[in-house]
Amino acid sequence: MSSQKPSIPKGTRDFLPQQMVKREYIINIIRSVFQKYGFQPLETPAMENLSTLGGKYGDEGDQLMFKVLNSGDYLSKVPDGVSENGSKEFTQHISEKALRYDLTVPLARVVAMYQNDIVFPFRRYQIQPVWRADRPQKGRFREFYQCDVDVVGSESLLVDAELIKIIDEVFSSLKLNDFTIKVNNRKVLSGIAEVVGEKGKEVDICVAIDKLDKVGLDGVNEELSKKDLSADAIQKINEFLNIKEENYLQALEKLIQSSDVGKEGVEELGILIDHVNKMKLTNAKLTVTTTLARGLNYYTGTIFEAVINNASMGSVCGGGRYDNLIGMFGKQEIPAVGFSFGLDRIYEVIDELNLFPDNFESATKLMFANFDEDLLKDLLPMLIKVREAGINAEVYPVAAKLKKQMSYADSKQIPFVALVGSNELESGKLTLKNMTEGSQEELTIDEIIEKIK
């Protein structure tokens, strides 16, 4: 029993009730929209075998995984001399498991393991924490939730369109009504590389283009020339970035027509937009733009992300089609498309814009003050009645000073307090105090239920 001041690991967080009710408010909306669109939940273990995770996220990812020490007398199983070869090799002998790094590799593993139990197209969502040993900094954590939604096993662009409609519905439900969904297609980016005569430099081009918002056109051009792109290629890329025409897709098609893959990308974008239009977006502004690149490595078709326009935050969700990734554990490739909501970023934005509700359904709505424990025999049946009506309610557990009880209700932001003394019990009218307005009135228990329900 140490009396040392306790702490938690760097980059991790506790969520006290006042944060939790807000996080759950967001998660509940996301989850209910996922379900409304026919998606079903999946959960996977926090720990995965290193044979599953290793080599999937590049060298950096391998380094940033939290590895779990083998149980028991693990040291006795390490061959002699291994410790001289450094930590990296040593780890392979004392650890077989790591905490999951994202929700996509576990999805791919699940698809491979349960092919015969899963109904394809597999519409699944997964809302669970992931862990990365990143250097902690503002807004970046070592444990954070991802809210992923994916469709595995369908090439139909209707599915891509539905995901965009989901973003529209989630943000609208969260009252974030001013947002833009940017859309592009990985094949368009390949097409651009082909058209400008720099095939094979897709990654360099994408990395540079992706920074347009941050560094401006000059910055992009500087980066492109550093990557040894010809002046001619850079100028042609600028033509793409400068498309201003009303009919963006038509202009894009014209510029990209010498590339087959590029034309295919433009065509896919056309079909996608067509599907999205049939579904009528509520608030989203949809923008097709070649300036969206996203982390290139595994996307193969549609890519998209969303930005809340009136908030000081980058993208709050993003994803795309990745037709070669899910099959990594199996023998055949399986098409897939999906995206992830950034819970922490969405929380920040809602907080910044002051859009959290004043009261949360999950919070206590009514507290009975406790004046005298002898009155409990009359008070408790009322408490039960209120709860049976579906109202979250509690009684202060002891007959403490009223000031203390009111201060408890106040700190817990309970909006109503019922005062029940012997007079009130005799008359059948309780005093209901409205904690927000400071007002009070005399009501029967049934009237109280009716009023605050």
Add this chain to the structure above:
Amino acid sequence: MSSQKPSIPKGTRDFLPQQMVKREYIINIIRSVFQKYGFQPLETPAMENLSTLGGKYGDEGDQLMFKVLNSGDYLSKVPDGVSENGSKEFTQHISEKALRYDLTVPLARVVAMYQNDIVFPFRRYQIQPVWRADRPQKGRFREFYQCDVDVVGSESLLVDAELIKIIDEVFSSLKLNDFTIKVNNRKVLSGIAEVVGEKGKEVDICVAIDKLDKVGLDGVNEELSKKDLSADAIQKINEFLNIKEENYLQALEKLIQSSDVGKEGVEELGILIDHVNKMKLTNAKLTVTTTLARGLNYYTGTIFEAVINNASMGSVCGGGRYDNLIGMFGKQEIPAVGFSFGLDRIYEVIDELNLFPDNFESATKLMFANFDEDLLKDLLPMLIKVREAGINAEVYPVAAKLKKQMSYADSKQIPFVALVGSNELESGKLTLKNMTEGSQEELTIDEIIEKIK
């Protein structure tokens, strides 16, 4: 990209949608009851510092914790020669964190860290996984959810009574209507040890008594004599175990009257039962019994657990008052009482008794078959309308063979399928197929919404 058959760590589980909807059905009921009683959510990190967890669960617990390897070149920080002293000492140099082992020690840490932010009495619930490197066996896992609910900072037995009412309400809501809640008080057990002249042997007595259900009275007596209790003491203990009187508490008080702590325990049980009676249990049978002991180490007052009478499973939830534990990280002791639902056990019982609902609110209720992608422009607005009515719905993403689409709906247990061909669009009447009954009828989209909502 290995093509090796993927697997998950021993003792961990994936939860595919068909299990997830059932788990969430249980969790949602538990959570909503917690909230109805004024409890608020808390979440803590999966990893805790070893300085927080170490020494809290005994030697065995320390061994069964999953320890997380330090990041970076951890090996360079290990002093020379340490590896010769074995794994246990070595671990202290390469690991500072472990996965949480339960939700109680994190609660105690949270109370110590945020004393000034927390409103006491702190009514919190926490539903999160914990990890233990136990030998995996039937019904025992290395990763499993705990659903904890505790009140920290109140000595009032009204709180203990409310927890018992919560058990009553949760199991009743889950339609598990035949269950018994056994109640005892740790002070009664101390009193028994005192009365039978074996003060100091509380633990031995409790461990033996706790086995009564399994080994019978002879078995208990055998165990007691192995622990060197006198024949006289054992005979007196048997008197306690044999109380058959209608008025159990009165009989118990008579037997225990020479022990002050024992009398206090009986008095507390009396007050507790009195409070519970005022709250009117719906289905629970409440039984006071000295034969309930529970893991003795940290309970100080009320103890209780629940058993589903018509199921082949031990206790499915249990807890009690532990007034000396929460203060472990601070300077003062803080009273607390709480309990934990065993999610896996409850799942098993509901499954065994066939009490899961046929349809889950979270599942897809309606699928639109896809006959022709040209019809999507008329079909998608209908899909949107159904979703806006709050009905979970989806459209099959491509115009595949109808048999394939129906087989998808069937495997996903979607209860209704809407068939929309060009004839249907012209007449405005869709064909709604009831997948459970095999029947079908012609309805407008509004009639469909009305029908299946």
